[in-house]
Amino acid sequence: MSLATNEVTTRGAIAVRSVDKSYGTTQVLHEVNLDVAAGEVLVIIGPSGSGKSTLLRTINHLEKVDRGTISLDGELIGYKVRNGKLHERRESEILAQRTDVGMVFQNFNLFGHLTALQNIIEAPIHAKGITKATAVARAKQLLARVGLADKADAYPRQLSGGQQQRVAIARALALDPKVVLFDEPTSALDPELVTEVLEVIKDLAKSGTTLIIVTHEIGFARDVADRILFMDGGRVVEEGTPAEILGNPRNERTKSFLSRVI
Numbered sequence: 001m002s003l004a005t006n007e008v009t010t011r012g013a014i015a016v017r018s019v020d021k022s023y024g025t026t027q028v029l030h031e032v033n034l035d036v037a038a039g040e041v042l043v044i045i046g047p048s049g050s051g052k053s054t055l056l057r058t059i060n061h062l063e064k065v066d067r068g069t070i071s072l073d074g075e076l077i078g079y080k081v082r083n084g085k086l087h088e089r090r091e092s093e094i095l096a097q098r099t100d101v102g103m104v105f106q107n108f109n110l111f112g113h114l115t116a117l118q119n120i121i122e123a124p125i126h127a128k129g130i131t132k133a134t135a136v137a138r139a140k141q142l143l144a145r146v147g148l149a150d151k152a153d154a155y156p157r158q159l160s161g162g163q164q165q166r167v168a169i170a171r172a173l174a175l176d177p178k179v180v181l182f183d184e185p186t187s188a189l190d191p192e193l194v195t196e197v198l199e200v201i202k203d204l205a206k207s208g209t210t211l212i213i214v215t216h217e218i219g220f221a222r223d224v225a226d227r228i229l230f231m232d233g234g235r236v237v238e239e240g241t242p243a244e245i246l247g248n249p250r251n252e253r254t255k256s257f258l259s260r261v262i
């Protein structure tokens with residue numbers, strides 16, 4: 001095995017341990033436990049309101065957990081243990097940790113006043129102190145990788161939704177993250193633009209980057225996932241291989257959900 005391959009497959013292991021999260025009096029995550037191996041592609045499915053987005057947001061500490069811990073490659077996200085107790089990290093450390101976690105949102109969230117290329121180089125330059133020349137060279141490679149080499153100077157409003165989402169994926173990759181989280185990346189797209197985005201994600205899945213993907217695209221989930229996890233009511237109800245979860249779900253709630261979406 002080459003060193004490069006080895007590096008890729010040993011980054012991005014996630015361990016979620018007994019995580020609870022409430023908004024006010026509403027508990028939205030209950031005792032969530034989850035392990036994602038380095039290089040694994042995990043797809044999360046489940047009804048609206050089941051806590052999928054909240055779970056993703058806790059993984060980069062955009063939401064604080066009420067109880068439990070999350071670690072990435074053995075390092076606690078958002079917290080440090082001192083004298084046997086958990087202490088929240090300083091903002092600068094939290095921001096540094098976030099550079100290891102790429103995130104792709106349903107609504108692309110590109111900066112409208114910046115070109116595709118500028119969107120991609122922003123974080124490498126400002127969050128990691130990479131030189132502009134290096135960041136631009138890397139951004140051009142990433143744009144080519146998502147099939148948009150000719151759109152470097154386009155503004156988001158000049159791009160289709162599918163193109164904007166591909167820029168957002170390139171931007172998420174620009175910091176060479178250990179893991180990339182996708183929150184319903186194709187839900188806001190016109191049907192004819194879904195495939196081009198799913199193809200880019202499939203390509204990424206083959207590259208050995210750890211991916212966690214929330215999606216309602218069941219056919220895509222079957223193709224791309226090493227494992228599928230079904231959430232309902234803030235709990236992990238069932239998990240297994242695509243064949244197990246999609247072909248032979250054991251839990252009644254999984255069966256009922258799948259009968260509605262397939």
Ligand code: ADP
Nearest residue numbers: 023024028046047048049050051052053054055
């Ligand atoms: P999903 O992504 O599976 O649709 P979410 O994680 O977005 O679910 O939401 C889970 C629950 O938490 C829902 O009941 C939702 O209304 C609630 N919720 C999500 N974000 C907030 C928030 N910022 N404040 C209050 N309630 C929230």
Ligand code: MG
Nearest residue numbers: 052053054183
């Ligand atoms: Mg959601």
